[in-house]
Every structure is written in C-alpha cells, then in structure tokens.
Amino acid sequence: MSGGKFDINCDLGEGFGNWRLADDNGIMPLISTANLACGFHAGDPVIMRNTVNLAREFNVAVGAHPGLPDLLGFGRRPMAISPNDLHAYLVYQIGALQGFLTEAGVAMSHVKPHGAMFYVLRDRALAEAAVDAIAAVAPGLPIILAGPTGKEVFSSTAVARGVPVWPEAYPDLEYEDDGSVIVERHKKPVDANLVYRRVAEIITHKTLTIRSGKVLPMDVDSVCVHSDGPNVLAVINAARKAITDCGRSLGSLARI
Template sequence: MASNHNSLIRTVDLNCDFGEGFGTYTFGQDTELLQYVTSVNIACGFHAGDPHTMRTAVNQALAAGAAIGAHPGLPDRLGFGRREMSVSASEVYDFTLYQLGALQAIVRASGGRLTHLKPHGALYHMAGKDKAIAEAIIKAALAIDDQLIIYGQSGSLLLDTAIRFGMPYASEVFADRAYELDGSLAARSKPGAVLHDADEAAAQAVAMAAQGIAYTPDGSPVHVQADTICLHGDGAHAALFASRIKEALIAADIILRSPSRTLRE
C-alpha cells in the first residue's frame, strides 16, 4: 500500500483537484494551491478539462514538482460530475480507461509519469459504496498501470477493492469536514459539518496525520487513516486554508510528501 500507517516517521500527502477548467472557463484556485500541495488530481475531460487545459495543468504540476494523478469523472459537464448517474460497471470501466489513457499520453509527452488515480465527485462516492463500480475503476487502472496509487476516502469500499486487487492505495481525509462516528463525512446540511475556520481545519489536519483522529460536529473523536489530505480549491478562502494546514503540519514535525507508488499491502 502507499500508506505510512506503521512508519515511525510521520508523513502525509497534500492533494488538490486541478485543471478543472474548460476552454476559456476556469474553476478553483490552481495557481494559489500549487505552492502548498505535494500531489494534484487533474481533470481528464469528462466533468471538466480539455486537451489544452490538461496539458497546461500537467506542465504546471511538473514545474512545481507535484505528483500527477488522474481525476476521472462522470460524463456530466453541466453538473460538474457531482450528480450520480445510472451507469453500468462496463460503462464506468470504459469512462475510466478513456480518461486515464488521455491524461497518461499528455503526461508522458511532457516527460512526466502518472502516479495515481482519484475518482471525481459522484463517481468517487459511488465507488465508495458500490462493489461493481469500485471494481470497474480498479480494473481500468490495472489495464493502464498496475502501480497506479488509488486515492479513496478512508474506510471506503474503493480502498478495500484496491487492496483485494493488489493495487497500492492512499487513504484520503478532509481537513475541512466533520465526520460521523462510522467514519463517513457528516452531511453538509448538518450544522458543523463544514469547518469554516482555517485554524480549526489545520488543527484537525494535524490530529488526522499525527494520531489518525478526526472529529464529529459535536467534537467526538473518530478513527481515520490519513495518507493524503484533500485541499479543496473551490472555497472563497481555499489558499488561506491550504497555507494554515501546511504550516500546522510542518510545525508538528510531519513530513509532507506524495505517497510512494512502489509500496504495497
């Protein structure tokens, strides 16, 4: 696996979704966040992204030294890939294979290497609870590169599936979200589910990386495995949150680096 779970040296990856524009449209705070992250998840053309945007994003990530991952989504540009769709496992396999192949070609042409895969939006959540969808994504990754690291939510079915197929993986957590006692994210509609204070999010990030602990809206501790922390780029204060989180992790003597693609369970 790509986890530092049993390491004496505490390390964590900081990732963000990247290159989620299209044509003349931009989304998120790519330039601002790139200075804080150790890996990026680049949109591959379905929910966002186009050939030019993808190549630009790849070159920016390479220049910054960030690990490059694919961020395949559902073919729903209007809904930004955030709406669940009724799709078969075969369709998900084809969607994922198509997007992975496109980004891999651009990364190789630019002299880089594709290191990981993180499904986007609704596809991410569907893969976390649907065995057939999770298997379709893993099989597509295997067809491209059996050492691609699978990024998935801590405790999700997608990670269990990656382990079952012998794929390296990174367990993802969210510093700016509260959790339920079962390890799932608290619904955004629930009071306290979203952390709006940068210092509070930074404190949770340190607890996640150092102790494997997140918190419920009422402050109860929840066990999580934090190999990679997602930094959201679509909030009004995304860069501030990223800055505070990185500063807090470094102050806690936690090393920031992307997961190794050579480690396995």
C-alpha cells in the same frame, strides 16, 4: 512519526474552455500532489496540458482524477451507469491524461475517483469494473481514497485485488458519524484555524473529531484540500503550518 513526510493533495485543472474554477497557479506551489481533472466533470485538452506543465514546474506529483460525465453538475451528481460504461469512462480519462504526462516526461503517480463516482462505486459490480479499468491502464499505481480504507466496497475490492490504496482525510469537509464524507455541491469558506486543528489532530493522534463531537479513526499520511473553496489558499497554508508544527515535512506519498 516525527520527521516523516506528510502529503497535501488537491484537485486541480477543474476548468473548461474560458471558465476557470480555481487559482491553479497560486495553489500548485503550496501542495505536494495534484489530482488532475480528465475532461468529464471538468478539464479540457488545453487545461490538462497546461496543468501538467505547471505541476512539472513545481515538482508536484500528478495523478488522474476521473469523474462521471457531468460537466453541468461538476461530477457531483450520482448517475445510473453500467459496469461497461464505467470501465470505458475510466480508461478514456486516465488514458487522456497519460498522453499529456508522456509528452511532458512526467510519471503518473496515482488515480483518484472524483465526486459522485464514490457513490456509484458502492455497487460491487461497478467497483469491480473500476478496479479492472484502473489495473489495466495504470498497472501498479495506487488509488487515493477517503480513509480509513477497507470498509467501503471499492476500497476492499481494490485491496483484495492487490491494488495499493492510499487513505486520505478531508479537513475542509464534514463527515457523518459513520465516517462517510458529506460531498458539497458548492464549497463554502472553511475556518482555516479549524483546518489547522484537524490536520494537527490527524498527525499527532491519528483521529479526526467531527462536527458532532464523535472521534473517527484517521490513520492517514495525506489530506485533500479542495481547490474550489473560496479561501483555499488560507486553508492550504493552515494545513502546511500544522504539518510543520507537528514535526513533519511536506511531501507526496508517491515519493516517500
């Protein structure tokens, strides 16, 4: 779609206390959508409030990025939890971010589960609990999920319940041949030229060629770049250049 908007979303606010994971101040002006950590895998009240205000300053759409209660493992370790636990975790985190957004006069744009939460959401009972919680405290808001959607239990559950789903691609991560994303515990540098080629391929062909050479269908209008990458600014700028070179303009899906 020549001339249309294409989104870059990024996970931000992922520090805790005096510890900071990424250069949020450097990243925020370069993206169109921010997924804000809500305190369980990262983030604390001061960081959440400051990051909301930073997003408002640069007119970046803001969504909740709830994770598992695992600060030590940054929410990237699967946990054994009950549907009731998960429901409460999501309501608590989304509600916390909503308070800061209300104070800043900013609307919440979406919800995007973090890290290993995707693994636990492969269980149908947990997927149902998650959709219930999101629909209850963020009614009408979309969920951002790895694309293409519809095959995973969580995405199919959301779609069946009438909850909007925005599919995204991960140009800075690797995929398995079955289309599942390989979640890294620790981010490594990613070749910015590779990211450029991947984003250009997604936009022009709606496909993504992965490391094995397999071509995955990837009909998406958003890519996620992870803020903890060592060369994240180069990666984001490569994605921005690919968007422009392909005749699209940067813009949040929440504002298309």
